[in-house]
Structure formats: C-alpha cells, structure tokens
Amino acid sequence: MPADTPSPSFPAPPRTLRYDGFAIALHWLLAALIVGALGVGLYMTGLPFSPLRLKVYSWHKWAGVTILALSALRLLWRAGHRPPALPPSMSRLQLTSYRISHTLMYLLFFAVPLSGWAYSSAMGMPVAWFGVLVLPDFMPLDRVFAEAALQPLHKYSAFLLGGVTLLHVAAVCKHQWIDRDGLVQRMWPGPRKETAR
C-alpha cells in the first residue's frame, strides 16, 4: 500500500489536521521520558542503599530535568503555533474534557520535575545534569520540610500525571476505535502530509 494511502484502522483526517514533525517528535520523546521517569521513580525508592540506587536516582533526575527542559521548549512551540483544528464531530463535553486534561498535563509537566528538583535541593542533594551541569539549589536546606511537604508533593503530583496520562491514552483509543474520527493521525509519526500553522 503506498505510504500516503489511509489504512482502514487509521483513516486519514483532512489535510490540515496534523501537527508538524517537530511537535510530533517532541510529543513522543516526552511521552517516552515521562513513562520512563515514572517507572524508574517507582522502582528506585524500593532499592536498598547501594551504588546501584545512587546511579538509578541520578538517571531519574537527569530524565526529569530533560522533561522540564523539553516541556519549556514545547510551551514555546505552542506559543508560536496554532494546533491543528479538532474534528468537528467532537461534542461540547469532549471539548471541555480535552481542554481541562491538556491544561492539567501542561501544569504537571512543570510541577512534577520542579517539585523533584525542590526536594533534592532541600535535602542537600544537588542535581548534576548528566553528571556535567550542576543545577542551582533553589530551596534552602531543610530536610524536615523536604520530607514532610516536598517529597509527598513530588510523589502525588507524579501519580496524578500518571493518571491523567492514562486518561489521555484512553481518550485517544476511544477516538480511534469508537468515534473513528482519525484524531490519532494528528500526532502519529509518518509521512508528512500537512502541518499546523
């Protein structure tokens, strides 16, 4: 089948309904990093104190800071580009939940890494991004506050991000297999047809 031909399970939307290649690449890179940071975060806290634990904590922090930087880039992209139009068949309720969940995700893309960085700062564990760039500690050293407030803030905001991400995936599946409106094509990597302006 030629690359441009729509498949029955992925009907192509009208030509103006796709994000551009940069936005698509950023979306999938961030998705992989967020799922990875969540998984590693859950795994590492159960490790006994060891060199492995220290190494995994560093990987987690590097991934988290990368997520923060890429989220800033994504916000800049978003400020300069209008996203492609949504399918006209979407109901008012769908549009409202789309807006609420996307705003919440954007907030969490910043809140989760920033709370992790704040926690590390307040615990006196500075972050060296990829072992090279030492990030400033933007919280005063206060281990009691870190344990009582920042650690739970990081943990539960990360869980909320995980939950909203699951809802996001569920909504995409519904659009794909129940509504069959081709929404997933907006963000699907593949041959470029038409970009957002």
Ligand code: HEM
């Ligand atoms: C979107 C990015 C991030 C996600 C999704 C994420 C997710 C998580 C999760 C799920 C946990 C385990 C929570 C628990 O069960 O106690 C965790 C722990 C932790 N995270 Fe992150 N995190 C992110 C970014 C960061 C960043 C940027 C830093 C620091 C620079 C960081 C530092 C930590 C630390 C130190 C812990 C361990 C807390 C403890 O020892 O109890 N995280 N993170």
